[in-house]
Amino acid sequence: MIGRPRAEVVSLPAYRPGKAAAQAEAEHNITNAIKLASNETAWPPIDAVLNAIRQAADGVNRYADHRATALREALGKFLDVETSHVGVGCGSVGLLQQLCLSYVNPGDEVAYPWRSFEVYPVYTQLVGGVSATAALRDHTVDLDALAAVVTERTPLVLIANPNNPTGTAVSTDALATFVEGVDPDTIVVVDEAYREFIDPALGNPVTDLLPRFPNVVVLRTFSKAHGLAGLRVGYAVGDPSVIETIDKTLFPFAVNALAQAGAMAAIASISEIESRVQTVLAERTRVVAALLELNISVPVPNANFVWIPFGPRTDAVYLELEKQGVVTRPFSGEGIRVTIGLPDENSRFLEALEGALVT
Numbered sequence: 609m610i611g612r613p614r615a616e617v618v619s620l621p622a623y624r625p626g627k628a629a630a631q632a633e634a635e636h637n638i639t640n641a642i643k644l645a646s647n648e649t650a651w652p653p654i655d656a657v658l659n660a661i662r663q664a665a666d667g668v669n670r671y672a673d674h675r676a677t678a679l680r681e682a683l684g685k686f687l688d689v690e691t692s693h694v695g696v697g698c699g700s701v702g703l704l705q706q707l708c709l710s711y712v713n714p715g716d717e718v719a720y721p722w723r724s725f726e727v728y729p730v731y732t733q734l735v736g737g738v739s740a741t742a743a744l745r746d747h748t749v750d751l752d753a754l755a756a757v758v759t760e761r762t763p764l765v766l767i768a769n770p771n772n773p774t775g776t777a778v779s780t781d782a783l784a785t786f787v788e789g790v791d792p793d794t795i796v797v798v799d800e801a802y803r804e805f806i807d808p809a810l811g812n813p814v815t816d817l818l819p820r821f822p823n824v825v826v827l828r829t830f831s832k833a834h835g836l837a838g839l840r841v842g843y844a845v846g847d848p849s850v851i852e853t854i855d856k857t858l859f860p861f862a863v864n865a866l867a868q869a870g871a872m873a874a875i876a877s878i879s880e881i882e883s884r885v886q887t888v889l890a891e892r893t894r895v896v897a898a899l900l901e902l903n904i905s906v907p908v909p910n911a912n913f914v915w916i917p918f919g920p921r922t923d924a925v926y927l928e929l930e931k932q933g934v935v936t937r938p939f940s941g942e943g944i945r946v947t948i949g950l951p952d953e954n955s956r957f958l959e960a961l962e963g964a965l966v967t
């Protein structure tokens with residue numbers, strides 16, 4: 609080994625991104641593979657977004673506005689909060705890293721449900737923190753179990769709602785009860801990467817939680833519903849003092865000029881994006897119904913994917929799907945996460961699954 613990398617870094621597994629369709633094609637000597645593995649939007653960006661990005665490209669010889677002031681202002685208007693309550697980052701993953709850098713000392717505990725988003729243990733370890741996890745219950749975040757692992761050594765709690773990879777969600781009423789039970793000095797992050805796909809009856813943390821609890825931070829992103837995963841832009845909504853704190857850890861010019869322009873255009877054309885979300889929701893309903901026909905019941909999905917808890921059969925089913933050119937995201941021994949794609953892609957998945965189940 610060259611140099612002296614930190615022990616926390618050496619013991620991390622190398623990052624393995626979801627398999628690309630092209631890779632599956634090469635491995636199985638097939639064509640027309642599709643990727644339903646990363647919860648992206650299947651459609652290309654809308655025209656207004658593409659035009660804004662093209663225009664912004666003319667100026668990339670200059671650094672962008674580090675604070676992305678115009679984007680923060682647009683988000684503040686969109687959310688009906690003061691601009692000082694809005695932070696931006698290089699994807700919401702960038703904001704998660706900033707939160708860990710800002711609030712977790714070496715030896716501190718970061719509490720989160722498990723299984724959940726795979727970035728949580730990585731960033732916890734990177735800053736020298738210790739993970740304190742609470743098992744899911746019925747594939748759903750168990751807030752009582754989570755409360756039980758939060759102590760005075762816990763500066764940060766991470767809750768993906770809906771949860772990734774299980775897609776289940778809890779209500780803001782339940783979250784409020786949880787937050788009431790933790791120290792007001794503990795930051796509670798509600799990671800709403802899939803906000804646009806959640807059942808609205810479960811509440812909105814920006815209006816239901818933030819006015820009551822200054823220690824709650826809501827994370828959202830342009831990567832999923834808005835179809836801008838490749839641009840890397842997410843945002844945080846919270847108390848101005850929290851936003852000010854995490855801003856100090858914002859990597860210089862982390863939200864690049866194209867990302868700022870694309871995100872602004874997406875907000876300006878939100879109704880077009882919402883209509884795509886409606887299509888995804890209708891497809892999600894169709895997929896769940898078709899799974900039931902195959903005698904497969906899944907936990908109620910609140911995101912743009914479904915979780916199929918195949919348990920010990922997971923790897924075998926995953927491989928059969930892949931051989932038929934349908935790349936999903938397996939969690940060995942637990943289940944498969946399948947992104948809702950274009951209608952044709954979802955039909956192909958359902959057909960492939962039927963095939964996979966008989967082999």
Ligand SMILES: *Cc1c(COP(=O)(O)O)cnc(C)c1O
Nearest residue numbers: 699700701725772801829831842
């Ligand atoms: C996809 C996802 C994100 C989004 O990450 P970006 O960095 O904004 O692309 C954040 N949290 C969860 C739980 C996710 O699944």
